[in-house]
Amino acid sequence: MSLHTDSGPTVIAPAPRQRHAAPGSGRRFRSWLDLKAVPYLLISPYFLLFAVFGLFPLAFTFWYSLYDYDLTGSEKWVALGNYAELLSDSQFWTAVVNTLAMFVIATVPQLLLALMLANALNKRFRGQLFVRMGVLLPLVTSVVAVAVVFTQLYGRDWGMVNWILSWFGVDPIDWKAERLPSWLAIATMVDWRWTGYNAIIFLAGMQTIPRDLYEAAAIDGASRRRQFWQITVPMLRPTMIFVVLNSTIGGLTLFAEPIMFYGGRIEGGSNNQFQTVAMFIVQKGFNEFEYGYASGAAWLLFLMILIGSLINFLLIRRIGGRK
Amino acid sequence: MNDNRRRGRSIAAAVAATAALTLAAACGGGGDSGGSGGTAESGAPAQPVTITLQTFGGGKNFGYEEAVKKWNAENPNIQIKHVNLTDQFEQVYWPQMIQWLTAGQGAGDVIGIDEGGMGLAKAHPEWWTDLAEYGLDKRKGDFAEWKWQNGIDASGKLFGLGTDIGGMSICYRRDLFEKAGLPTDRDEVSKLWPTWDAFLETGQKFQEKVKDAKFVDGTNTIYNVMLVQEAAKNGNVAYFDTNNNLIVDSNPAVKTAFDYSVKLSQAGLTAKLRNFTDEWNTGFKKSQFATLGCPSWMLGVVSGAAGDEFKGKWDVAAVPGGGGNWGGSWLAVPKQSKHPKEAAQVLDYLTGKDAQVSVFNFAGNMPSNTQAQQDPAVQTAKDEYFNDAPKGEIFAKSAAELQPVFLGVKHAQVKNAVEQVVAAVDDGSVPADQAWQKLVDDAKKAAD
Numbered sequence: 168m169s170l171h172t173d174s175g176p177t178v179i180a181p182a183p184r185q186r187h188a189a190p191g192s193g194r195r196f197r198s199w200l201d202l203k204a205v206p207y208l209l210i211s212p213y214f215l216l217f218a219v220f221g222l223f224p225l226a227f228t229f230w231y232s233l234y235d236y237d238l239t240g241s242e243k244w245v246a247l248g249n250y251a252e253l254l255s256d257s258q259f260w261t262a263v264v265n266t267l268a269m270f271v272i273a274t275v276p277q278l279l280l281a282l283m284l285a286n287a288l289n290k291r292f293r294g295q296l297f298v299r300m301g302v303l304l305p306l307v308t309s310v311v312a313v314a315v316v317f318t319q320l321y322g323r324d325w326g327m328v329n330w331i332l333s334w335f336g337v338d339p340i341d342w343k344a345e346r347l348p349s350w351l352a353i354a355t356m357v358d359w360r361w362t363g364y365n366a367i368i369f370l371a372g373m374q375t376i377p378r379d380l381y382e383a384a385a386i387d388g389a390s391r392r393r394q395f396w397q398i399t400v401p402m403l404r405p406t407m408i409f410v411v412l413n414s415t416i417g418g419l420t421l422f423a424e425p426i427m428f429y430g431g432r433i434e435g436g437s438n439n440q441f442q443t444v445a446m447f448i449v450q451k452g453f454n455e456f457e458y459g460y461a462s463g464a465a466w467l468l469f470l471m472i473l474i475g476s477l478i479n480f481l482l483i484r485r486i487g488g489r490k
Numbered sequence: 491m492n493d494n495r496r497r498g499r500s501i502a503a504a505v506a507a508t509a510a511l512t513l514a515a516a517c518g519g520g521g522d523s524g525g526s527g528g529t530a531e532s533g534a535p536a537q538p539v540t541i542t543l544q545t546f547g548g549g550k551n552f553g554y555e556e557a558v559k560k561w562n563a564e565n566p567n568i569q570i571k572h573v574n575l576t577d578q579f580e581q582v583y584w585p586q587m588i589q590w591l592t593a594g595q596g597a598g599d600v601i602g603i604d605e606g607g608m609g610l611a612k613a614h615p616e617w618w619t620d621l622a623e624y625g626l627d628k629r630k631g632d633f634a635e636w637k638w639q640n641g642i643d644a645s646g647k648l649f650g651l652g653t654d655i656g657g658m659s660i661c662y663r664r665d666l667f668e669k670a671g672l673p674t675d676r677d678e679v680s681k682l683w684p685t686w687d688a689f690l691e692t693g694q695k696f697q698e699k700v701k702d703a704k705f706v707d708g709t710n711t712i713y714n715v716m717l718v719q720e721a722a723k724n725g726n727v728a729y730f731d732t733n734n735n736l737i738v739d740s741n742p743a744v745k746t747a748f749d750y751s752v753k754l755s756q757a758g759l760t761a762k763l764r765n766f767t768d769e770w771n772t773g774f775k776k777s778q779f780a781t782l783g784c785p786s787w788m789l790g791v792v793s794g795a796a797g798d799e800f801k802g803k804w805d806v807a808a809v810p811g812g813g814g815n816w817g818g819s820w821l822a823v824p825k826q827s828k829h830p831k832e833a834a835q836v837l838d839y840l841t842g843k844d845a846q847v848s849v850f851n852f853a854g855n856m857p858s859n860t861q862a863q864q865d866p867a868v869q870t871a872k873d874e875y876f877n878d879a880p881k882g883e884i885f886a887k888s889a890a891e892l893q894p895v896f897l898g899v900k901h902a903q904v905k906n907a908v909e910q911v912v913a914a915v916d917d918g919s920v921p922a923d924q925a926w927q928k929l930v931d932d933a934k935k936a937a938d
Contacts, residue, residue: 238592258935318768325772341762344917430767432581437764437914454585455903455936 225469232462249463259464261439262447263471265350269425269443270418270475273354278414281362285369286395299370302363313360314427321352321428343429349441356424361417365410372406373399404486411479419472420445444468539829541836543572544598546583550790552602552653552819553853557845561836568832577766579604580902590824591617597824599833600840603650605818608640609734609899611650618649619823624834626651629841636894637858641820649822651841652858654849655892656785656817657885658715658809660689661792664877665803666780670699676879680808686716686750689810693759696780704761707779709751709916710909711765715783716747718814721895729905729933730898738904738933748912748929755916764913771795783809785816786885789854793875806879815892818858856885863889900937907936 232250235243253259288299305313320327321342329339342348376399384394422445425435433450435442442450444464452461545552551574558570576582584607590596591614603611611617621627626648630638633652641650660683664674672695673679683689693705706712720743721728728744731737738744754760761779763770773779774796784792784806792804821841823833839845843865846857850868857863863886871882898904911929914920920928 238588256935322769322772323762324769324778325776341917344914344919346919431578434910436919437910437917438919440919453589454581454906456585456588 228462228465231459232466234459236457236459236462238456238458245459249460250467252460253463253467258439258442259444259447259467262435262442262444265346265435265439265441266419266421266443266445266471269350269353269357269421269441270415272350273357273421274414274418277358277362278365278410280358281365281410282369282400284362284366285373286399288366288370289373299367302366304363305360306364308360310360310423311427313356314424317352317356317359317424318428321348343436344438344440346440349428349436353421353424353428353441356428357418357421361414365414368410369403369406372403376402400486404483407486408480408483411483412476415475415479416472419468419475422446422449444471538567538569539832540569540571541600541829541833542598543570543600543602543836543840544587545572545574545602546576546579546604547574547787547791550794550853551577553790553849553855554840554845556852557840557848560848561839561845568835570836573598580606580906584902591826594826597826599827599829600821600823600837602653603820603822604902605640605820605897606902606905608650608820609730609897609901611820611822612640612643613899615643615645615647615649617825618643618647619825619827619830619834621648621651621823621834621837624831624838626834626838629838632841632843632859632861634858634860634890634892637818640894641822650820651822651837653819653821653841653846654787654817654855655858655889656787656815657856657888657892658719658814658816659784659786659806659884660781660809661784661788661804661876662781662807663777663800663803664805666700666703666777667696670696670780672696674805676805676807676877679805683807683810686810690750690754690757690759693754694757697757697759700780703777704779705759705781706754706761707765707770707773707782708760708763709755709912711783711788712754713747713751713909713912714816715785715809715814716750716811717743718816718895719809719811720744720746722812722814722893726893727896729901729908729937730896732896734898736898736904736934736937738908739930744908745926748926751912752915752922752925756922760916762916764916774800783816786854786856786881787817789873789876789881793854801875802877804875805877806873806881806884808884813888813891815894850882854881856889858889860890898937903936904933907932 233244233246235241235245235248284302288295288302292298319325321329323329323339323341323343326342328342329337332340340348342352380398380402381394384398389397421443425441425443425446426433428441429435433442433446433454435446445468448461448464448468451457451464543554543558545554554572558572562569575586584604587597587601587603587607588610629651637652637655641648641652643649662679667674667679672682672692682692696705717728721741724741724743727737727741729736729738729741755762761773763773763778765782774792782788782792789806793801796804821837823830823837827833841859843859843861846859846862847865847867849855850857850862851871854873857868862868869882869886871880872878873881908929911920911925911932914928915922915925
């Protein structure tokens, strides 16, 4: 018994300690949960969704790009064969050139115009809200509706653009058959829809620039123009990076407008005059059922966007870089 | 028929009309009706079954509007829901259908397949319901041997029954011919062009007098008409030989038809419009061209695209260079159908004599069903729109002699690639001297 009673406290003694320690570690666990885990838990839905709908398809696409996979036929491992074939496929390169050309033709004037527009909208005038909303209006129209209307405007025989050009003695242009005109036509569709959107983002960025900077500059005798280039533009840099990256991604994945421009056909003109890389992928994947080949093209487009975004990011970072 | 019959603008109208008809039919009386081929309707199901019929082509497309209306009125327990998905076969309908068939869901209970898709369809027996299980093998006597044989897949099972075939003609505008000082009577017009060279010469005469319209729509309709005629002279093969080897570069039929279409374009006789585009439809309304190649199913396309204001101004003449078969379709029941028995009954009816006669009168698609071909209602049919042209006489007579052209497994893809170049030569984006090489290269790429 004595042994028993003796050992009693030794058995019991650690118990309170344990009992004491338990709430301690619980608190630690809870605070760990609170500070470290919960934030991750809370943002995890995004990452889970991204993993399921972003990362997995990305990896799966890459996996299939290593196969010669014909939906209606066979499946055969070809390693990088699809990529080698793509790089020597003249239609792919036509699509790359078309995409880049339309991106440049559409985006450069669009962003400059949006910047000017935002600057104008940033001043005080009557009906401010109305005009600002109006600028956004094209964005809410459906891409297809825009494309249908513009396609009619750019008709070869009965289009309004050719009719107006005829006043100046210009021969009718076959907008869908000639390469440069087709690019211009599609670029105007893109610009009509997206210039206002970018202008509003620029405008939001401009309104975060402190007023006193302008006041100080005005007191020092800086002209409006000087204020714009030396205060507005450098201070807008973060906004610009966002807008440019967004436009790069949008421009390089251009799809709906050129498809509608050719009556819903995926080839983008009789000689692929305005077929973009995104259209090329769909044609190969879903019209010709070469899934592997299309997957390879999708990965090349992904790389193209990465590189394009990087170049643009570096360029924009230098804007007003004297700091 | 070929890739399209008509523009898709009437898809919505067709769907709405079918929906309305279904409603109306629900109030209609019962009454028995089996297929004309003789499968008995055994024990109508307790719950009304809806059979979805999917087709392609705009406007009158398969011409089933009246036939479906009649069926729905007589069969309250099996209602046909006709959905015409699109006007484009190779580019839209068939790729989508292949995905549905591969995925195991999405396809209708009865679907239309153009001749260009049959090669691939036959190579995939796992996609189809065996129609012989529902007694449709009895229908063999209703069809020409080739039309029947093409409905049998690689495993030897019957999966598809023929709808229409495409006899040849040339559609022309009487008023524009008159303006050009050419005869307008269809027999005299037919005599103008016994050969394709004479057709070209007539075009040049036309073009001398008429400046605001072109002689033909574009390169593509004439190219296709000529291709099947020439194919008949070269062993009835077009882009593939019967072993499925690509023969675009060695089959003289392709080169002859292509060269002729280039010649038409270079002579300035084409309006440079590609068929089944919006511009082409506008071309009908604006009288931009005076003729086009017209397989029987094209009559419905023309009358739909041009509209009532041109009724009686169009007419049908003989085609230079003899007959040929461009287009024609089959109906099949996908394996995934939940009501294969009822679907087979509907298919039986739609390919049967009564429905096919109704189709011919409604849309002009020449039946492949030989009983329908011999029906007096078909033989003596006239087309009001085409100045009362005796379309029965024009198409039914040649129908029996039509020879099928063998189409390979990847015919649809190659056809698409080739027609791109045929259009590109016309719009000038590919120089004529490089076009043939491009055609061969692109066809090879598409086939591989």
